[in-house]
Amino acid sequence: MDRAGQGQPVTAPLLEMHGIVKTFPGVRALDGVDLDVRSGEVHCLLGQNGAGKSTLIKVLAGAHQPDEGRISWRGEPVSPADPQAAMNLGIATIYQELDLVDGLSVADNIFLGRESARFGITRPAAANRAAAQLLTRLGHPEIRPTAEVGALSAAQQQMVSMARALSQDAKLIIMDEPSAVLDNEEVERLFGVIRDLTAHDVAVVYISHRLEEIREIGDRITVLKDGRTVATGLPARETPTREVITLMTGRTIEYVFPPRGTAPHTGEAPLLEVEDLELRGHFDGVGFTVRPGEIVGLAGLVGSGRSEILETIYGARRPTSGTVRLAGRRLRPGDVGSAVAAGIGLAPEERKSQALLLDDSVYRNITVSSLGRFARGGFLSGGAEKAAARQQVEALDVRPADVSRVVRTLSGGNQQKVVLARWLLRDCRVLLLDEPTRGVDVGARSEIYALVRDLADRGVAVVVVSSEIPEVLGLADRVLVIADGAVVAEAPADELDEHRVLDLVMQGTPHTGAPIASESTTRQHEGDVA
Incomplete structure (x- = not known):
């Protein structure tokens, strides 16, 4: 409940942001955002991925300079030129991607x-x-x-x-998804610290997708959608979940998805089988199958275990228990080489740090997982590498089509195409895609979607993880909803909508193998609050 509702006087805001605009090349990340934060309150900032939350807090933290708008701190206009200037004012930021040395x-x-x-x-x-x-x-x-x-x-x-x-x-602490890597006991400790801070008039801006946390720790809510403030000052404990979810949905970004095929492979045996897979501290009891030509989407929040599931299947993490089979053959756990040799490829979430050799050429980034085929008398044949890479570059329309170009100089969409080209060259049978269009513009997105669908049509089994629910629903044939390290629901994608999936992932109550919530179940939650 808002502290004003508890009989305390409403004081002037500690922080006011009005009409904040921030544009990057080709993207208007913030389009007139308003936010006010009072001393001693927990102000929760909600919105789907791409709504503008991260850009807004970077403006507040001095990491970005706004193109338009004004910021007031304790009633005085300010414009933090850099993070040190924000810190000097009394604004501290804890980023989701920690900036520790x-x-x-x-x-x-x-x-x-x-x-x-x-x-x-x-x-x-x-x-x-x-x-x-x-x-x-x-x-x-x-x-x-x-x-x-x-x-x-x-x-x-x-x-x-x-x-x-x-x-x-600090007088204002920004916390961006602070609970994503914490267990329940650690979250309770965190909430105790937050309550202690607010009792001493420190304000907290709390960013989370987990509505149960917002209900427990929040005072007021601001919702962003497509770079705009669609609601602000909502009482955290009284606002129905359905109202918050409705405010968050209805994205204006266009997702151009290729039509689903006629599922010619549904009669075949599963190509990928995951059985009772556990990685202690991340997920437990995960099981699913993927048939040749099928695209299975994993929908869930940051920290739900989605990425760790893919990494464990790929062999980058050794499971605590469970099995992974490819075409009936059990794969050696925790062995990337074994998985790649069997025909599994992974395009990881952080392509720059986990997938690409940024200062190497396009052709070497494409051939790096297939170097054995280019060896001649113990030496690599650069000409053969370039020829093979050139075929993939042309097929995927990588721009510019220069295989000797340093991959760091390509756009995000073209870098992602290079990662996919690596596995196309390898002729992988199972492709694991973690956030395949993160940092990719709308035009390149549609090209990547078409490429993934084309691979499925050729019989490749695809597993897609994405924080953007429209992407999962539009691209996948079947969707598994992941919450708190467990599969809480599974259904064909065309039987789901964004609202229902959001409701499932944000309730955070795992029941392995549970069906998609019925309308009556959803109505029971209408009295819940964000």
């Missing part, structure tokens, strides 16, 4: 750029003591201030990032 210690990361010094000499002992106090406040006294950050778990790294925000004596 792996090679430095915990304490060094917490106080980076603000090292404790006396007479020009740093005082590591003082920094270690202060870091330990902050981590104890967060409920994690076991994290040693001297430990190297790169050796910590993802959840522990999240705590280090939070400790850094707390160390800045």
